[in-house]
Amino acid sequence: MRNNILKLIILAVIAIICILLYGFYDIKGGFSYAFPRRMMRVGAMVVTGFAISYSTVVFQTITHNRILTPSIMGIDSMYQVVQTLIFFFAGSASIWVANQYLNYFTALIAMVVFAILLYRTLFRADKYPIFLLLLIGMIIGTFLGSLVSFLQVLIDPVEYLSLQNLLFASFTRIKVELLYISCAILFIAFIVGYKLLHQLDVAILGRENAINLGVNYDRLVMNVLVLSAVLISTSTALVGPITFFGLIVANLSYHLFTTYKHSVLILGAGLISVIALVGGQFLVEHVFEFNTTLSVIINFIGGVYFIYLLLKESRAAG
């Protein structure tokens, strides 16, 4: 336990160093102009990192696997599908788009429904073996991704431009104006989620054992799904979908911390996320001076890592 706390502290220190480096490195001209802007971006990355870490770790616990993540299954593309549909049917001038809160909560309800449906069809009662599940998940992801492009072409070009500006973010276009509401949501989610953590520690033992130990398993799963859907919507709204990020940070955290305690695992994964995002952005922008966005690099590393995990799993299965 003490060992784990030490590791967490080391990670926190590295994360802070990354943030400071990113904040102060090579600031030219108006400090008062550049610094707050950089800090806003850092804030967005921290919120994203923790949201993704939390949702990935808890999702993997209730689905009893360590490879499949919500993003690989395309839950974040679902956010874009929902937004595009709202836009498509209501139009850019309608209250459903113009009112940011209404828009956000409509999307949120759809996301929660989708997450629950997905869980019901795929994960109830171990219907599918893991590799089939992974393939189905990935194809659902591609399907939703291509559905977004299909719907976007259907929209009138002028409307489409405003859709893009309003709703679609990426690392180069972080939606900083959503930062405050995202922080609030993350904060609430973590307070609500904190109570669930101990139950999740028990849930690892499997449904039957957890019920025997007094956990209302089905309700726990519901709560976790709702919470995950909320957090994924938040992070997608801020920086757009990043397919393999959750996979990398969650598995690094499992690897680093020899514990089943979700509080430690999630905190660890969150800190690793901050290091990876802020540090990675620093390297991309200032050290290598790449034109590439961070998500391209994350997808490359994530892809290689995914194959590594698959091979490891296959050796266990074969």
Add this chain to the structure above:
Amino acid sequence: MLILTAIILSLVSLFIGAIDIKPTDLLDWESQQTQIFLISRVPRLMAIILAGAGMSIAGLIMQSLSRNKFVSPTTAGTLDAAKLGILISILLFSQAAYMEKILFSFIFAFGGTILFMQILDRIKFKDAVFVPLIGIMYGNILSSITTFFAYEGDLIQNINTWLMGSFTLVISGRYELLYVSVPAILLAYLYANKFTVAGMGEDFAKNLGLSYKAVLNLGLILVAVISTTVVLTVGVIPYLGLIVPNIVSLYMGDNLRKTIPHTIMLGIVFLLICDIIGRVVVYPFEIPVNVTVAVIGSLLFLIMLFRGRAYAK
């Protein structure tokens, strides 16, 4: 049945588009309508037919060689490798000529697929679903390498034209490369039985007196040729090689000699339907065909996966 459907759809495809052309207009050789018909509509139809037939056959070859129903140019990185090849040819020669693009794209498509087959050989565990999973990820990695270098070379828009498979730009003079896939398809038909035997494994094939390596290489060369010509003229068309042969084998079984004609026809019909949908839904604009194919294709693939593991073996 299939042939009839294909003919009807071809006629539909010839007579829809931004400019209204009636069959009677064609009686007048000099009219503008006839010119458009010959320069744009007919080449477009030919391109759809060639690409549809080619991609389906490429998928079929790969499936019999690997004895896995889910291996195809989409799920083995072939298309992504071809794209990477085009990008590298542009980066190396600032004004890449057509021949250089063809050459590089072909080498990469071939090499990329061989590499994937090599990786498969190393893996002991050959679950029907595991192989495409690795293949899709392999393609994703190749694709992110392409995106990385495209960003660095400011070629992202350039490369995106290849990402978008579309028949919009097909006019006479720009698609003739696709005819290269005709001999490839013929060869595939002639060698069909040998591919099946080679798929049984190296030892088995050798026992039957088949030069395993030669057949395997021939199969992969055919796949690479078809993929390259399609990617260079039309763009990436995903899932076609995966879905079409599987649907045919559902009702026809796995005798390649018999299934090849059906696979070709169904591939053409499938692509024609997708293209017509793309042209009608936002008329007079168009939805790129790869988007329609990806939506319908991934949906069908999902249904296939859900429908049962028994079939997947």
